[in-house]
Amino acid sequence: MRGQLRKSSTFALVLGLLASILLPTQSVALSNFKVAPSTVWGYTYAGKATGVAETRPPKVAYLEQKSKFVVNYKNFPEWAKRDFQAAVDIWSANFASTPQITIDASWGRSASYGVLGSARPGNYYSGFDGAPDQSLWYPSALANALAGKDLEPENPEMVIQVNSLAQWNTRGDGSPKLNEYDLQSVFLHEMGHGLGFLSTDSYDQFFGYGTIEQPTPYDAYAQLPDGRRLSDLPSPSIELGKALTSTLVWAGPLGMAANGGAKPILYTPARYEEGSSVSHLDEATYANLGANSIMTPNLDAGEIFREPGTLLLAMMEDLRRKPPVGVAVGIPQTVRNATALIADSSAIVTFDPPANARTAQITSYSVRNLKTDQVKSSTESPITFTGLKNGTSYSFSIVASNTNGTSDAVITAPITPQAGWKRFVIDDKADARHVTSTTFNGKPLIAYTDSKSGILKIAAWDGKSWKRTTVDGAGGTSGKTKSKITSTISLCVNGSGTKQLLHIFYSESDDRDLRYATYDGKKFVYEIVDGNGVQVNDYKDPVRVRTGSDVSVSNACVATAGGIQVFYRDESQGILLGATKVKGSTKWSYELVDGDRKTDGRSTGDVAFHLKALFDGKKTYVVYDSVLTINQKKQATSGEVRVASRNTLSAEAWSYYNLDSSGSATPMTGFDISIAKTLNGLQATWLISSPATAPNPNRIRWSPVQSNPTQSVATSENYGVPGKYLNTDGAFIAYNCQQRLCVLDSARAVPVIKLVSSEQRPEGIDSAWVVVDRVRYLVAGYKGQLSMFRP
Missing domain, CATH: 2.120.10.70 (Fucose-specific lectin)
Structure with a gap:
């Protein structure tokens, strides 16, 4: 396991895991724009030792600084900081941005020995003022530069991870030996990825499916030779998967002009390479073109770059312009996974786009309340209907439209809105x-x-x-x-x-x-x-x-x-x-x-993203999650829920066992943990995924804390996707349902779910149980206020 998921790479890993463990993998509306997590990384792979010593390029004099970068270093040696700062100085003279650009940089052992460095944007943004194309998703630094302001000041614009075990030139002389790698060159390359030279595609090696969840301007400029844009291909689909492993070219006019009028060729080997395919220039074509080789996937030992090169800068400038719009092909297919969710005097209708959403160039979705005949239209899911009667059943139909016509309707299963719990404010300023x-x-x-x-x-x-x-x-x-x-x-x-x-x-x-x-x-x-x-x-x-x-x-x-x-x-x-x-x-x-270590019942998993501890009168129990494997988006794909116990404060060895482990029916388990003391012992609850939803959770599981767990499970279909934060008092489990707050009564033979509050908080809603004057309340934040809730 230690070769797959290296401990010291966790700073970057946990940021990637936000998309699957900490936050839902969906876009979130903030103010007048939308934000989606950045989960795809661009890599620099260690190339071969060529045996040819490169002449150190002359230092380029830059007269004007076009932007300001600030780097937050994690475990960096001083010599590496100097190399990073040199790369920062170069990019600050070549990338124009009024808002400051913050980089979180981590120095540690990579998950793969052959990776020298990896980078991703902080997040992606769509629909902000200044976006050249409102339908595309722009990486943090580029979005801020186009908007003229920092869209999310609390988040970094770029995350970079460096492999501390690579054979680096640590002397600071800028002249690596034939078996050494130049760190400044890696930083120049990785900052290019972080600034936007990066596709958000992913590829399923087993089934051959390609996926692009949030198409970027980079994806819109990447084309097949017949002119079809990568951003417009069906997703997920075999068609997109084939495109990711076929010839792709860059269609931006500035990039073409810098390439002698020809469309630059992107790196798309027949066998998809994680972190390299699509997001680089073709290795064979551009390997020996001086500064214009900087965005090839491999850095050879002894190879040196001291400027971005005219080709990369021209392609980066293309990203600031609106790509040509794709052509609608046919009418939309039906929307997928249409669901109506229970809310207080309202219903939340959610759905996924049709499989051909991009080729169809959908202009709008229309949802009809089949009881009242009210119709609402939008360009995205979800669509909320308010003013409904609690206790009355409703169903909804959804169609997708484009310039060529309208899809067949999909009808949701009926749902019955219900009232939320009564609320009492404790602190109106927190x-x-x-x-x-x-x-x-x-x-x-x-x-x-x-x-x-x-x-x-x-x-x-x-x-x-x-x-x-x-x-x-x-x-x-x-x-x-x-x-x-x-x-x-x-x-x-x-x-x-x-x-x-x-x-x-x-x-x-x-x-x-x-x-x-x-x-x-x-x-x-x-x-x-x-x-x-x-x-x-x-x-x-x-x-x-x-x-x-x-x-x-x-x-x-x-x-x-x-x-x-x-x-x-x-x-x-x-x-x-x-x-x-x-x-x-x-x-x-x-x-x-x-x-x-993997002895004495211990684990080499990446442990304790979430944990709880209790004392039962005899022993100390610690319950925590463990991530065992991740996918190319750095989302958790297998894991465990573990228990460590011992006599309190003793120096005796811990005893370990699992409450749950990943399997064919449960690909991922964990996501969050809660435990409580009951008359019958300790009770724990956590989340699990199914094969259809992995790596995201879709069910709630609970069990007594014992070495032979007796697990129970409940689904949450009519209330939305379950997520952290979990909180149990041993009978009632509070959890997040479609970014709202729900409670599951797990003590009943048939568990019952109740809606607590309707406010949606993308970052999740933490909660706690309290008993006041013999009445049980759930405590949580609601509309910016610490509040108590009860039925």
Whole structure:
């Protein structure tokens, strides 16, 4: 497994996994434009050692800086930073952009030994002001440059990953030896991908299907010799798959002019190559053309580039212009996967485009309410009908139209709208992006964050009202962080009666350390548990000390009379760490729990993207997910839900078993984790996919936490795709349904689903259960306010 999914590449991996584990794989409307995750990477592969020493090109003098780049380095050595900055200086003089361009750069071992570097845009955007073609998707830096503003200031414009194990020239002299690779050349190449020289295609090696979910201007300029645009071919289809492995040329006028009037030939070998095919210039044609060879897929040992070259710059300029519109061929076929979803006094009608959507050049979709005859039209899914009666059944028909005609109608199964739960506001000034709860001094307590202010708060019930207190957050003093609190939160309590101690674990946005606050009901005491070490504590090192890794992704704690334990993901290496402070001690003891080896019941999977921990009175249990394989989009394709247990605070070895594993009927399992203590023991819940939806989830699964799990499962068809965040109290499971909030009653013989709230939040809705005056409430953010819900 270690050859397939390398630990230190995880910083880039988790960003790619947002599309499948953390967020739905669909476009999201933001303000007056749409955004879709970037999941396809462009690679530079290590070429052969030619045995020919290249003369170092003269330094090109650039008089005008056309843009400003800022690089966030992760684990980079100083010599590599200098090479990166040299490439940044070159591109800043050749790529015009008023908004600043931010790059997240990660230095670590690659998933493939032959890859020198890989890059992708931060996201893709469509429909923004300034977009030359409103139907296409533009990569972050290019979209911002065209819009004249940063469309999403909180996100980077580019993500670059470099293979630390390659045979680099580390001397900084710009003259690699015959067996060395030039890092500055790799950066110049990869920044070209990040700026937009990249197709969003993917290819199924087994079935031969090609897919382009969000066609870009690059895909619109890439054509077959007969003039058909790559962006207009059916997707997914065998036809597109054949195109990806056939001759493709560039049809942009500026690129053609820079290529002597001929259409530049793209790299499309008969056997599709992940990260190389389509997104490069043809290796055989352009391998020995000086600076114009920079975007061929391979960099030979000793090969040097110090400028983008006229051909690449001309093709990049083509991307800023509107490509010729494709021609509608035939009438649209029927829409696919048409579904009506239950909402409060409304219905959400979702569907996928017809298989021939691109060749048909669809102009609109029309949805008819078959009960009221109301018709709504749009250019995309979903379409929402409001003003419906709760308790009344409705069905809908959907047709697709273009300039040639209209498709046959598809009719959805009937659905019955239902009312959401009653809402009570706790804090009208916090959106509760992350929320959790516990019982402290005999009363319910909620911890939550506000994404705008970056502050972490607690709300404690005093018997009459909620008392709100700021714990930590941006601009803090006296041990508090000056950075925004952006992570999940874990709470645990020890002590007795009304003299308990509350333990709060969380992370912030800048240093990404694991922070810790204790609260005795009157004051807070702060410290950093981990992440602020002098260097990364390598997973192979048996001596565990404070690490310099990113430990901000997930955490879970257990508090007992003997002390406090906290468990957390090492994002830099993809492993599960633990820290323990026994009662009376002032120091933390560190350990590696899982993800490092395949002995003693342990795993080499990429573990603990999500985790929870509990103490059942005898043992500590940690439940977490594990990613075993990923696809070319870096989406999780197989995994496990694992349990590690031991006697609390003991030095005994952990015991391990799986609650769930991928199989033929369940390609992927995990996605999120929740556990709860019940009268019968611990209960866990997670999400799974089916072969039809992989790698995305479509079902909810739960089981007692035991080595021989007895699994139960429920689907969520009438409420939409299930997703994180999960939260169970042992009987009721709160989860995200089509980016809304739903609750599944898992204690019934036939599970029942209820809609809690209708607001759709693309980033997901975290929630927690609390009992106030013997009444159970679900707590979550709603319309920017921390709120309680009950039926």
